[in-house]
Amino acid sequence: MWQSIFWHAPALIIPISLVYGAxxxxxxxxxxxxxxxxxxxxxxxxxxxxxxxxxxTWLV
Amino acid sequence: xxxxFQNVATRLPCREKPDYLAASLSLLVPGLxxxxxxRTLKGLLFLVSLNFLFFYGWFLGSRSNVYLPRAExxxxxxxxxxxxxxxxxxxxxxxxxxxxxxxxxxxxVAWPAILQCYWADEENEPESTPPLIGKYLKAPPERELxxxxxxxxxxWELAWVFTVAAGLLNLLVVYDALCGPAVIAAKASKSQAD
Numbered sequence: 061m062w063q064s065i066f067w068h069a070p071a072l073i074i075p076i077s078l079v080y081g082a083x084x085x086x087x088x089x090x091x092x093x094x095x096x097x098x099x100x101x102x103x104x105x106x107x108x109x110x111x112x113x114x115x116x117t118w119l120v
Numbered sequence: 121x122x123x124x125f126q127n128v129a130t131r132l133p134c135r136e137k138p139d140y141l142a143a144s145l146s147l148l149v150p151g152l153x154x155x156x157x158x159r160t161l162k163g164l165l166f167l168v169s170l171n172f173l174f175f176y177g178w179f180l181g182s183r184s185n186v187y188l189p190r191a192e193x194x195x196x197x198x199x200x201x202x203x204x205x206x207x208x209x210x211x212x213x214x215x216x217x218x219x220x221x222x223x224x225x226x227x228x229v230a231w232p233a234i235l236q237c238y239w240a241d242e243e244n245e246p247e248s249t250p251p252l253i254g255k256y257l258k259a260p261p262e263r264e265l266x267x268x269x270x271x272x273x274x275x276w277e278l279a280w281v282f283t284v285a286a287g288l289l290n291l292l293v294v295y296d297a298l299c300g301p302a303v304i305a306a307k308a309s310k311s312q313a314d
Contacts (some may be wrong), residue, residue, distance in 0.1 A: 071176050072131055079165070
């Protein structure tokens with residue numbers, strides 16, 4: 061478990077969300093809000109994909 | 121309640137005078153254009169975030185996932201181009217390492233791979249390296265690439281995603297330096313109405 065590639069997910073999600081939010085707005089407050097929105101969306105999406113793939117692996 | 125599709129990001133018109141110098145600086149070094157425009161906090165955010173993302177992926181990939189293969193090492197061996205659709209010539213190194221299209225967006229930290237690709241004659245001077253950059257972003261030997269891809273977990277395959285994401289995000293940063301932030305138009309008009 062400690063060698064899972066999912067431990068690298070925060071290092072991918074957080075910078076992407078921050079940079080994308082900063083390209084949309086100027087205010088630090090707005091950037092932070094947008095970044096948090098994208099962090100939530102990315103986490104939900106990646107978790108959904110992981111669950112589906114894990115389920116399919118279990119089936120096989 | 122507005123749906124998310126009604127808030128689809130549409131860019132505001134580019135400012136009257138696009139700042140090409142700032143955009144060029146951001147293309148070379150992510151965030152440098154914003155710092156030049158005295159948007160220092162934002163520039164530092166881009167600089168730190170994108171370089172962290174790029175080098176995290178580079179180190180995760182054992183410093184072997186940002187490179188362009190030498191043309192003579194890719195089949196067919198005797199040509200430097202590959203014929204794609206309609207017989208159009210395409211540089212063979214890019215054809216075999218398409219990830220570099222994204223990685224190149226990071227600017228100066230990624231462009232030495234191009235120099236490494238065309239620098240040394242592997243047969244006569246295999247140890248020759250360009251001045252200043254040494255072996256930085258030199259294409260690893262094929263046996264090393266095979267070892268990285270067959271041994272261990274999927275980290276090597278995941279690692280290049282980091283570097284490509286960083287390069288592609290820098291294109292948005294370049295636009296931000298050129299024209300300012302790409303604000304969602306629906307929210308902008310609402311704030312103007314207020």
